[in-house]
Amino acid sequence: MQIRRIDLADVAIVGDLWAEMSRELQQTVAEFCALSPEASDHFLNYLGASLVTGAGFGFLAVADGEVGGFALGQVKTAQPPYPPVPFGYITALYVRPALRRQGMGRALLRSLGECFRQKGVQEMELHVHAGNPGALAFWTSLGFSPLGFRLGRVLPPTVLDW
């Protein structure tokens, strides 16, 4: 397996992987958002712009000549009330189903982590859906632990009744 840095020529293949990931999460994770028809274009624009400006970066995993997964990250700055310290945000991580449990996710994360370290950040964060037990097991096995809970509810069309 090889891990290599994503560059602008990879935008289309990363877009395909992102669409695969989104379809899978829509089918398996109850809380995953409904994707709009423009979602793929929106992602491609985001990825292209973030690679051009350097705001984001990422890696592709290649096994037997085939792209098997990707990881994206960016450096963010903590917002008040936290001190304005930079941290590494993991925007996306995906490994094609047939290639899972062979260390590809871990290898992609290692590359992201090394890059974050070179950029001077000392912590990494990500969002994961509560209804995604495989991903939760993955992150936990790699030393991640909950920092809080993101809560939500649908607003009723009429007045709130609590």
Ligand SMILES: CC(C)(COP(=O)(O)OP(=O)(O)OC[C@H]1O[C@@H](n2cnc3c(N)ncnc32)[C@H](O)[C@@H]1OP(=O)(O)O)[C@@H](O)C(=O)NCCC(=O)NCCS
């Ligand atoms: C999460 C994901 C990236 C893991 O990729 P992967 O290549 O299978 O992960 P690895 O093989 O590197 O796994 C490393 C360790 O994580 C744990 N792990 C990974 N997947 C797991 C699962 N489904 N159940 C339990 N533990 C798991 C194991 O401890 C594993 O080590 P082991 O195989 O030696 O036991 C992959 O399952 C995926 O793409 N899922 C769909 C997209 C997704 O949910 N992305 C994360 C969004 S937050």
